[in-house]
Amino acid sequence: MAPKSIAHTEITVREVILHPVAMPLVRPFETSFGTQTLRAAVLVELHTLRGAVGWGEVTADWAPGYSYETVHTALHVLSDFLIPRLMAAPRLMLDGRWPWLSSVRGHPLAKHALVSAILSAVAEEQELPFADLLLRLSSTRQRRTAAEVGVSIGVQPTIRHTLEAIEQHLAEGYRRIKLKIKPGWDVIVLRGVRAVYPDITLMADANSAYTLADLPMLKQLDEFNLLMIEQPLAYDDIYHHSLLQKELNTPLCLDESIHSLGDVQLAWELGACGVINLKPQRVGGFFEAVRIHDFCLENSIPLWVGGMLETGVGRAASLALACLPGITLPSDLSATARYYDPDLADPPFVLEASSSTLSLPEGPGLGIAIVPERLQARKAPLSSKCGSNADHEVLHPGRTTRATRTGARFLPLLARLYERRPHRGGALGPDVDVLPATPGGFGQ
Ligand code: OSB
Ligand code: MG
Numbered sequence: 001m002a003p004k005s006i007a008h009t010e011i012t013v014r015e016v017i018l019h020p021v022a023m024p025l026v027r028p029f030e031t032s033f034g035t036q037t038l039r040a041a042v043l044v045e046l047h048t049l050r051g052a053v054g055w056g057e058v059t060a061d062w063a064p065g066y067s068y069e070t071v072h073t074a075l076h077v078l079s080d081f082l083i084p085r086l087m088a089a090p091r092l093m094l095d096g097r098w099p100w101l102s103s104v105r106g107h108p109l110a111k112h113a114l115v116s117a118i119l120s121a122v123a124e125e126q127e128l129p130f131a132d133l134l135l136r137l138s139s140t141r142q143r144r145t146a147a148e149v150g151v152s153i154g155v156q157p158t159i160r161h162t163l164e165a166i167e168q169h170l171a172e173g174y175r176r177i178k179l180k181i182k183p184g185w186d187v188i189v190l191r192g193v194r195a196v197y198p199d200i201t202l203m204a205d206a207n208s209a210y211t212l213a214d215l216p217m218l219k220q221l222d223e224f225n226l227l228m229i230e231q232p233l234a235y236d237d238i239y240h241h242s243l244l245q246k247e248l249n250t251p252l253c254l255d256e257s258i259h260s261l262g263d264v265q266l267a268w269e270l271g272a273c274g275v276i277n278l279k280p281q282r283v284g285g286f287f288e289a290v291r292i293h294d295f296c297l298e299n300s301i302p303l304w305v306g307g308m309l310e311t312g313v314g315r316a317a318s319l320a321l322a323c324l325p326g327i328t329l330p331s332d333l334s335a336t337a338r339y340y341d342p343d344l345a346d347p348p349f350v351l352e353a354s355s356s357t358l359s360l361p362e363g364p365g366l367g368i369a370i371v372p373e374r375l376q377a378r379k380a381p382l383s384s385k386c387g388s389n390a391d392h393e394v395l396h397p398g399r400t401t402r403a404t405r406t407g408a409r410f411l412p413l414l415a416r417l418y419e420r421r422p423h424r425g426g427a428l429g430p431d432v433d434v435l436p437a438t439p440g441g442f443g444q
Pocket of ligand 2: 306
C-alpha cells in the first residue's frame with residue numbers, strides 16, 4: 001500500500017446517526033467555569049457504502065462554558081446543516097477540502113465529531129489503525145504505540161482533599177499533575193501542594209479566570225516551579241498573554257485561545273506562550289489538528305493533547321493523535337476509570353503505571369467497540385426547540401433531483417432525532433429528566 005497517497009482515498013457516506021448521551025462522571029469535575037457531574041455528549045455513528053462504521057464524539061456540554069457550543073447547538077448544526085450538506089454529496093476524497101464543512105463557520109466541536117466519524121470509518125475500510133491514518137495526513141512517518149499522560153484534578157473543597165487526590169493519582173502511576181486554579185484558589189493551593197510535594201511535575205490550568213490586573217498574583221506563581229500555566233487570561237485573547245508571558249518565567253500554555261494553525265502562528269510570533277495544548281475538538285477536527293502538529297514539530301514548539309472528559313470514543317481518537325512524534329509533553333488523557341464506570345466502549349484505557357502511559361488499542365479503526373446496551377442506557381432523550389431552522393435547500397428540496405433524494409432519505413432520521421416533546425420550562429440539562437433509570441446509574 002502506498003503510504004502517502006491518502007488524499008486520493010475515496011469514501012462514500014451512506015448514513016449518519018446521532019446519539020445524544022448523558023454520562024455520569026465518576027467524580028464531579030470543578031473548574032473556574034463551573035462543576036460538571038453529568039457529562040453531555042453526542043456520539044456520531046457513520047456508515048459507509050462499503051459497510052464500514054466510524055464513530056465520533058461531540059464534547060460540548062449542556063451549557064456554554066469552556067466552549068460556546070452546547071449539546072443543543074451541536075445537534076442543531078449537525079442535523080440541520082453539516083449532515084444534510086454532507087449527504088447532498090456523500091462521496092468524499094480525503095484531501096480535507098470539504099465545502100460542506102468549511103461553508104459552516106465556527107462550531108468546531110460539532111465539526112470535529114463528524115470528521116472523526118468519517119476518518120475512523122476510512123481507517124476501518126483501509127484496515128489501518130486510526131493513528132496510522134493520522135500519520136498519513138501528516139508530514140511525519142513514525143509514531144509511538146503509547147502516549148505519556150498526566151491527570152487533571154478539578155478544584156477541590158480543601159487543600160487536604162487536593163493532597164489526597166494527588167496522592168491517589170501518584171500511587172496509580174501518573175507522573176504529571178495538573179491542578180485547576182481560580183481566583184482565591186491559586187497561590188494557596190499551590191503553596192500547600194509544594195510543601196508536601198516539592199519535586200513532582202506540576203502545572204496549573206486557570207481556564208481564563210484572570211486578567212492582567214491580576215499580574216501581582218500571577219507573578220507569584222513563578223515560585224512554584226510549574227511546568228506551565230495554562231490559559232490564565234481570556235478565552236479569546238492572544239495579545240494580553242504575550243504581555244503576561246514577558247513578565248513571567250513560567251511558560252504559558254494556550255488552550256481556549258487556539259482554534260487554528262493561524263492562532264498558533266500568531267501566538268508563537270508574539271511570544272504569547274511557550275507551550276500549546278492541542279485539542280482536536282477545539283480546532284474543528286483532525287485535518288487542522290495534524291497541520292498544527294506538523295507546524296509545532298517543525299518549529300520545536302512544545303505540544304500536548306488536551307482532554308475534554310471524553311468517553312472512550314473521543315479518547316481513542318485523541319490518544320491516536322497523542323502518539324504522533326510532535327507531541328512532546330504528557331497529554332491530558334487519563335485512564336477510563338477516572339471518568340466513567342462503565343464507559344460506552346470496550347476495552348477501557350488502563351494506565352501503564354511504570355511509564356505513566358496509555359497504550360493505543362491494536363487493530364484497525366479506533367480499536368474500541370461501542371457496547372450497544374451501554375449506549376442505550378445512557379441515551380438522553382433531548383427535546384429541542386432548535387430543530388426548525390432547517391437547511392431548506394436540502395430538507396425542502398425541489399431544485400435538484402439529487403437533493404430531493406438525499407433530503408427524502410434524511411428526513412426520517414431528522415424526525416427521529418427531533419422527536420418533539422413539550423418544553424417543560426427551565427433550562428434543558430441535567431435537571432431535566434434526561435436519564436432513564438439504570439442499575440447503579442445516576443445519583444448513586
Ligand atoms: O481546560 O483542559 C481543560 C476538561 C473539560 C474542558 C476543558 C478542560 C478539561 C480538563 C480535563 O482539564 C482534561 C481531561 O482529563 O479530559
Ligand atoms: Mg485547559
